[in-house]
Amino acid sequence: xxxxxxxxxxxxxxxxxxxxxxxxxxxxxxxxxxxxxxxxxxxxxxxxxxxxxxxxxxxxxxxxxxxxxxxxxxxxxxxxxxxxxxxxxxxxxxxxxxxxxxxxxxxxxxxxxx
Amino acid sequence: xxxxxxxxxxxxxxxxxxxxxxxxxxxxxxxxxxxxxxxxxxxxxxxxxxxxxxxxxxxxxxxxxxxxxxxxxxxxxxxxxxxxxxxxxxxxxxxxxxxxxxxxxxxxxx
Numbered sequence: 414x415x416x417x418x419x420x421x422x423x424x425x426x427x428x429x430x431x432x433x434x435x436x437x438x439x440x441x442x443x444x445x446x447x448x449x450x451x452x453x454x455x456x457x458x459x460x461x462x463x464x465x466x467x468x469x470x471x472x473x474x475x476x477x478x479x480x481x482x483x484x485x486x487x488x489x490x491x492x493x494x495x496x497x498x499x500x501x502x503x504x505x506x507x508x509x510x511x512x513x514x515x516x517x518x519x520x521x522x523x524x525x526x527x
Numbered sequence: 528x529x530x531x532x533x534x535x536x537x538x539x540x541x542x543x544x545x546x547x548x549x550x551x552x553x554x555x556x557x558x559x560x561x562x563x564x565x566x567x568x569x570x571x572x573x574x575x576x577x578x579x580x581x582x583x584x585x586x587x588x589x590x591x592x593x594x595x596x597x598x599x600x601x602x603x604x605x606x607x608x609x610x611x612x613x614x615x616x617x618x619x620x621x622x623x624x625x626x627x628x629x630x631x632x633x634x635x636x637x
Contacts, residue, residue, distance in 0.1 A: 455531065455613070455627030471624065503570065513558055513577075516625070518570040 414439050417519035419504050425525045426494045434489040434522050436504030444510040445487035447479060449500040456503065462487055463510040494526045530554045531616055533628035540635050546601040548631045550614035557617045559597050560625065561588050564611040604635045
């Protein structure tokens with residue numbers, strides 16, 4: 414099992430460009446999450462999908478959109494990238510969106526917006 | 528003010544030392560998670576607990592719900608323990624989503 418995979422690993426964008434970060438999990442998990450990690454700050458939740466067919470905003474959703482394409486895949490789209498979106502993005506999944514369900518993380522995507 | 532605060536931010540230890548990383552939280556939580564982020568960036572879950580103590584190999588996690596405090600201990604530390612250690616609380620005030628501390632950067636020297 415690959416666990417949680419993310420593509421791409423690295424990306425450089427110019428301000429105003431768009432891109433989609435892809436995430437897939439092969440653990441048959443119901444819940445999936447997108448986080449961003451910035452220096453000196455904890456991971457912050459951008460969007461999550463508690464189950465297939467549902468998506469909800471997290472703490473920092475502005476400038477992002479998501480699609481839960483099917484149970485396996487959860488993508489994050491930047492429509493018009495801004496330098497403030499320079500960050501490392503992590504996708505995660507868990508069996509259910511419950512307190513004691515472990516979250517499994519992807520390897521991350523390092524995004525730079527010039 | 529962060530809802531989850533970790534201390535210290537940076538920690539350098541000599542191989543073999545006993546290490547303690549602290550986590551304090553100000554929100555009500557239903558469970559507390561400890562995670563490890565490797566130098567390459569990957570994040571893995573170490574513990575989930577809501578009371579008492581858990582042990583896995585040389586790692587021990589404790590929590591005191593009344594004092595809103597948790598600790599992660601590493602016994603007989605080794606250079607391969609060098610990583611960022613992150614605590615996160617399942618916050619009842621944030622729809623039971625994880626709220627993360629900023630992490631503690633640990634370096635163990637041989």
